[in-house]
Amino acid sequence: MLKCSLDNVQTLFAEIAKEAKLYLPIDNADGTAVFGEWSRGVAWSNALNTAKSPKDFFFPQTEDLMRFRTEGKKIEVIDVRRESDDFVVFGVRACDVKSFDVLDRVFLSEPCDSFYAEKRAHGIIVSLACTRPAETCFCGIFGIHAAEPAGDVSAWKTEDALYLRANTEKGTALVARLSSVLEECSDDAVNAQKESIAKIMNKLPLKDLSTEAFGGGKTQDLFHSPAWDALSSACLGCGTCTFVCPTCQCYDIKDFNTGNGVIRYRCWDSCMYSEFTKMAHGNNRLTQKERFRQRFMHKLVYYPENNDGLFGCVGCGRCLAKCPISMNIVKVMKQIGGNKGE
Amino acid sequence: MNNMGDTLIPSVGVITDVRIDTPDIKTFRVVTSDGKKAFDHRPGQCAMLSIPGVGEAMFSITSSPTNTEYMEFSIKKCGCVTEWLHQAEVGQQITIRGPYGTPFPVDDVFAGKDLLFIAGGVGLAPLRSVINYCRHYRDRYGNIDIVYGSRSKADLLDYREIIEEWANDAGVKVHLTIDNPQPDWDGHVGFVPSYVKELGFDTDKTAVLCGPPIMIKFTLEALVALGFDKRQVYTTLELRMKCGVGKCGRCNVGAKYVCKDGPVFRCDELEELPSEY
């Protein structure tokens, strides 16, 4: 275990930033936190988590894929991919770290998505344990430990110090070059914190949410549940849940004609949108109920079916906090899961 | 890293021939800019064609894999990309990437079997690839029956090829039908499902079905009524696609992605999927 006094944390950041861009949660003027680039004097937010998930670092909301130059009947394809520089994302919570695993299985499976892979290869994740989870947190039910966040380096913050432990090769290389600001220490402080986190986790209101009714092979059980009607009844069909979600990965590919060429880019898309599945000859999900059901079935049944039981939700609670009508995956799990066998 | 390919980045293709098949279907012949076939494929697989600034869309490759010189796409005019393609001339470059999707099991399941192909309208496009593949390796398969129906005679796709080539092959029987009677037509008149029932095929065949959803639904019912098991019947699905490789999420139905797990599905597999296709 390595340790850095909190008084010294800005020096630690400066050391990290010497060789790689450093991003960490920063407080916005409106009271929310957001991942921003660190520079001297930028304060590290105390917020539990950022309003938007850190998936942008690897899967940005919009990203140019290629350009085209056209002349008469001729087309030239221009590769716009650039080599990424190393960067460090600091203070990622356990749930969000897990979300990268969920995204990896999509983007790194054959055929590998080179846009994502490049950024993933150059990103170094420093995670951070949660000492004060919110009532909306339910990472525990997906086997995620708020006290044991994964990542290249795991971190724990106490009243007076930051504790670091490298988990991977990338992480080891990072802490190695921070030796001037880190000192070796025992695990005692971290162990004490882990114990207190475990106690809090046991008090969280959603800790008993059951995943039993969900997982691969449950399509026929759940798809026809009568509860979908009421659950989706108030859904506005906006994309808030999708866009704040750390694991939602659907995207659209679009062309933009600049007047002197064409940019083909991809951007986040939402299965909640009415035109998501619209084709020239029709739409296979005509009502909001069907679109709403798709989002939750995908996270709770289809994704686990294709990915060895791993759920497509990490329990970060963002959709609970942000949905305009307070409909969310927890309510869905309770209703749909509970209705089983009725 | 710029040496690393990415399936989303297409190569440039050239339209070398445009054939007007029906009033709303044209068949495009496509090669790479140096005149070669863009990539190898298996019967039933698809490719993403695009026109920069207009859009990208998935099309079945209608030419047989045994054709090593070029690919053909039979495309019905119905949306932005297809409308643009329909006004394209020979020499026009487009982009092409693929092949995508799981092909028909021509080398295992189909081998040695009697085959029954049933198509409606532009649904013949994906079947033409597999029909011609099976004709090419004629000795590997048993008898071939082809039932094909369209709105009118003019709407029959690949009519000349059907009449002049397919119908003349040994062991290949072609049954054509159109929806309504017309003066220059002395063949069968009526919808495909009822024609299939009328023809009454032996149930030891493997059937391949493609056409508009409503035609698929009723033809499948007709086949089941004739005693076919759904495990003997293959069909293809079509949903909106963007990436072609099961990542963008658009064509997701149940745990399947039509672009990579399909477009070819066995009809009993479809029953396990949610009815959202």
Place this chain on the structure above:
Amino acid sequence: MQKITREQLIDQASELLANGTVSTVLGWGAGEFGYDVTPTLFKTAEEMQNGFVFNDFCGANFSKYLVSKTKTLEGKLLVFLKPCDTYSFNQLLTEHRFDREKVYVVGIPCEGMADIAKVKEISGEGISSIASDGDRIVVTTLYADAPVKIDARNVLAERCIHCKSKKHVAYDTLLGEEGDVVASARFDEVTRLESMTPDERFAFWQNELSKCIRCNACRDACPACTCETCVFDNPKSGVENKSPSNSFEEQMFHIIRAFHVAGRCTDCGECARVCPQNIPLHLLNRKFIKDINTFYGEYQAGAEVGSRSPLTDYTTEDLEPSEIFVGRNEHA
């Protein structure tokens, strides 16, 4: 803090359900934590007893739901409307978006709704229970030893701080006492921005709009946005987009969104309430309202059914676009 109770609303609804006046009730459904209420349809009094809530977090404006819900529903739909919601209700009627005969409006008084984000700023995260006690909101959390008592007036939602009316402009039955149109300082923030230099204003909006993630919640929650297909969803419009690629597209979306409802926006504040990125979107709408009031005379959308929106009206004596800045702030 609300003067009317959950039981009163249930009683009223039960009576109307029992005598067959209405078949369904659109109300607030209980959530997990007390503050996360969801608009919910109730078919019976029993369902309401089990799942209906009315508390300081029932902010959602139900008017827009009437457009979709009345299309498929058998019988009449009872809807609870707060004073500000009734303006949206009238505006939708003006635009013939639903059949008045299919709706039974129960007007309910509103003392202002609370903003959970403001509550959490005081109480901290980890809310285990939340309840109203007179003018106070009592919050227990996982981390505070004793319940935190908060003056409800200190955690009012932005739109409720600047409440424009306690008066219902439409109802079939009114519960509680009728209020009045109230004077509000709702344009103060617009005025403050107007008095900035253009550079400052530009910087302000760049900062705010750059937060936009284009989730479309502002549009989808807006009772004035009822187009079947929005121009931003129509691939043939030339402006369709899923996400803002740059500052231009952010500006474009928000200008057009606000302009399209200008003259029809009742200033209900749903856009800012639902924004997951806390962008003060209502300021764009209020700017239009303020300008319309200044240029063409006071107008409150939804105050009466059938009134003509100022932007679909004119007089021959209207101000020229070149005259709008005359005598206005001196920066520029």
Place this chain on the structure above:
Amino acid sequence: MQVTEYKPLIVAFCCNWCSYAGADLAGNNRLAYPADVKIIRVPCSCRVNPTFILRAFQRGADGVIICGCHPGDCHYTSGNYYTRRRMATLFSMLDFLGIERERTRVEWVSAAEGAKFAATMNEFAQKVAALGENKRLEDLRCKK
């Protein structure tokens, strides 16, 4: 490197019945106005949707001017009255967002006012030139 004088790109939406004819007359009378004024003919000034104006800026315009029949002379009776209200509120909003007031303008030009058309364009182009390039409503992707 040769320094060239900055010439703003102006998009002028001209109504078919008055202003477009006015522009035509300016041309016939050989009245000079900047070549960088690109005229887009619209059936009526009220056909100009705010998205047209924003898209003109997106695609490189430095100034946008809408020209229509004089109030009272609209071919469709009242189209330009609606234009007047819409553009007044839109321009005020653009100002609210910090976009320079001088980049947008409405002018009434009749079919007989060739001289006014030319003078208006000269004056508008000059004002926009003084502001320099449009930076606040630009889309960098559309820059050459």
